[in-house]
Amino acid sequence: MSLRINDVAPDFTADTTEGKISFHDWIGDGWAILFSHPKNFTPVCTTELGYMAGLEKQFAARNCKIIGLSVDPVESHEGWVGDIEETQGNKVTYPMIGDPNLEVSKLYNMLPASEEGTSEGRTAMTNATVRSVFMIGPDKKIKMMMTYPMSTGRNFDEVMRVLESCQMTAEHQVATPVNWKSGEDVIIVPAVSNEEAAKKYPEGWRELKPYLRYVPDPTK
Structure with missing residues (x-):
């Protein structure tokens, strides 16, 4: 299968x-x-x-x-x-x-x-x-x-990177951008409205487009 x-x-x-x-x-x-x-x-x-x-x-x-x-x-x-x-x-x-x-x-x-x-x-x-x-x-x-x-x-450092991303994104409503490494900024997922984001991230975020909003790594 x-x-x-x-x-x-x-x-x-x-x-x-x-x-x-x-x-x-x-x-x-x-x-x-x-x-x-x-x-x-x-x-x-x-x-x-x-x-x-x-x-x-x-x-x-x-x-x-x-x-x-x-x-x-x-x-x-x-x-x-x-x-x-x-x-x-x-x-x-x-x-x-x-x-x-x-x-x-x-x-x-x-x-x-x-x-x-x-x-x-x-x-x-x-x-x-x-x-x-x-x-x-x-x-x-x-x-x-x-x-x-x-x-x-195989690149097992990449496997480790994916594990860190999966574990973080499973707990927080974020995604990781291209070539992301632990500690770098992450992306607020589109399913989270600005109103919801304001509650989760009262210090704000960096917005490049309405669908592309960056915040610091929430695990750090």
Whole structure:
């Protein structure tokens, strides 16, 4: 099935490097990042997993768990984790899902539901579309999705930026402009009238157009 923003993230049970999990239960009442990989022991993915290991505490400070997925079995993940720490300098302590039957990859529309077989004998190229990131909110709905080609390492600083934006905009009636970073001015959403805005922002706002009104980051 196809997935869209605000769809409920499909639940599943799977083996991970930290034991069997039920995905929605594992998420709990916080946020989660699920990011997938087409094959173990691939160069670009090795750098990505290591970088995310370095960011894990920052995600945790924002009430967000991270979990990786590769189509290979969990037993294969264990050896890859050692390579990641050796080459990237960060130890992977978050769980990694094994998906040898391609069930989660199909459930999240990263591979066609009609795809046959298991991960055995498949190459990174045949799994090239298993390169997606899903951001999931406490309501278990998908808040962001992105898919990169195998040759391009993903920008996980951007994922962090989107998380900060989503968390703030979920709490306040604002949106974030292009290239926004935490602490910069935000936009009052059009659904908030000037009368309502005056109550929320008694110090006023910077108006470029009636629909484009800037105020300071309300979280700062």
